[in-house]
Amino acid sequence: MRAVVYTESGDASVLELVERDPAEPGPGEVRVRIVRAGVNPTDWKFRAGGMGELAFPEIVPGQDGAGVVDAVGPDVTDLAVGDRVWTMLAQHTRPGGTAQEQVVLPAANVTVLPEGASYDLGASMGVPAVTAHRALTTSEGGPTRLAPGALAGRTVLVAGGAGAVGNAAIQLARWAGATVVSSVSSDEKAALASAAGAHHVVDYRRTDLVEAVRALAPDGVDLVVEVAPAQNLRHDVALIRPRGTIAIYANNGGDEVTLSVRETFSTNARFQWVLLYTVGHEALRAAAEDVTAAVADVAYGVGEDHGLPLHHYPLDRTADAHAAVEAGAVGKVLVDVADD
Numbered sequence: 001m002r003a004v005v006y007t008e009s010g011d012a013s014v015l016e017l018v019e020r021d022p023a024e025p026g027p028g029e030v031r032v033r034i035v036r037a038g039v040n041p042t043d044w045k046f047r048a049g050g051m052g053e054l055a056f057p058e059i060v061p062g063q064d065g066a067g068v069v070d071a072v073g074p075d076v077t078d079l080a081v082g083d084r085v086w087t088m089l090a091q092h093t094r095p096g097g098t099a100q101e102q103v104v105l106p107a108a109n110v111t112v113l114p115e116g117a118s119y120d121l122g123a124s125m126g127v128p129a130v131t132a133h134r135a136l137t138t139s140e141g142g143p144t145r146l147a148p149g150a151l152a153g154r155t156v157l158v159a160g161g162a163g164a165v166g167n168a169a170i171q172l173a174r175w176a177g178a179t180v181v182s183s184v185s186s187d188e189k190a191a192l193a194s195a196a197g198a199h200h201v202v203d204y205r206r207t208d209l210v211e212a213v214r215a216l217a218p219d220g221v222d223l224v225v226e227v228a229p230a231q232n233l234r235h236d237v238a239l240i241r242p243r244g245t246i247a248i249y250a251n252n253g254g255d256e257v258t259l260s261v262r263e264t265f266s267t268n269a270r271f272q273w274v275l276l277y278t279v280g281h282e283a284l285r286a287a288a289e290d291v292t293a294a295v296a297d298v299a300y301g302v303g304e305d306h307g308l309p310l311h312h313y314p315l316d317r318t319a320d321a322h323a324a325v326e327a328g329a330v331g332k333v334l335v336d337v338a339d340d
Helices: 041-048 119-124 126-136 164-175 187-196 209-216 229-239 261-265 281-296 315-326
Strands: 002-005 016-019 029-039 064-072 084-087 102-106 110-112 155-159 179-184 200-203 221-226 240-248 270-273 310-314 332-336
Touching (some): 002 315, 016 315, 064 119, 084 119, 110 281, 126 164, 126 221, 126 240, 126 281, 155 164, 164 179, 164 187, 179 187, 179 209, 187 200, 200 209, 209 229, 221 229, 229 240, 315 332
Parallel strands (some): 155 179, 155 221, 179 200, 221 240, 240 270, 310 332
Antiparallel strands (some): 029 064, 084 110
């Protein structure tokens, strides 16, 4: 089988297309024939060495993918050969990710795709959708699961609504009944956030963000899904309502933040840090089930109509796909591992 690998840290040029023998699934594992693989910022950050030393001598990148189960190991009862599935955290604690034609995964990291859901959609869920789910389900008095009505009566501010996680947060919050406000930096991104389902979109480069959001939510917002805390946290603190939650999932724009203690503790708000690699099995499975339910309800999608343009690269151009994500491509970058 064909696989993209790297054996040292570096820029995208360290990625190499090789031939490897497919592995066999062990107890509790399945093997998936990958059709489409998703590329996330963590993929290039791991490859570039930003997350520390390489954990394995040879790594196949890729946490997210979609394809068909083609082998099942002992003790697996919920999945069968021929199931169309999507994956999450395929390369976490393992050397083999989704940038290859066949990958062996724990069954817990694999979820059946609803009927009619495309491989493009399946490969786009994973990290973005599960991150968004976690951000939306950790508030005081808020839901721990998402479903229609779970966020009814709440206002959610999604920073960077044109990004992959921001897009997922908008779609999931809208499905769960929240009023969704999104901040963006251009007309193009405003159109994408609106297509994702945001009720209100604020271009922070053209208007005062706090003033604009307060006009929409005079009592403040219940939840902020934050991608750039170094730049936005002072706005978030000014906008969060008492006992609200600011969920931070990335460090875009800087690694450090400065807070006014008095201003911050007077809100009784909580800061929720979100990184999928340490959230735990129960939270991951809950997210997989809820996101799949949103897809089955036709409330979650990808492509221009859903505010997430798709960019396709063949497997032998995985390096270009990584470079596109690193350069800040707007939308979702996918690798076409096999024909549909």
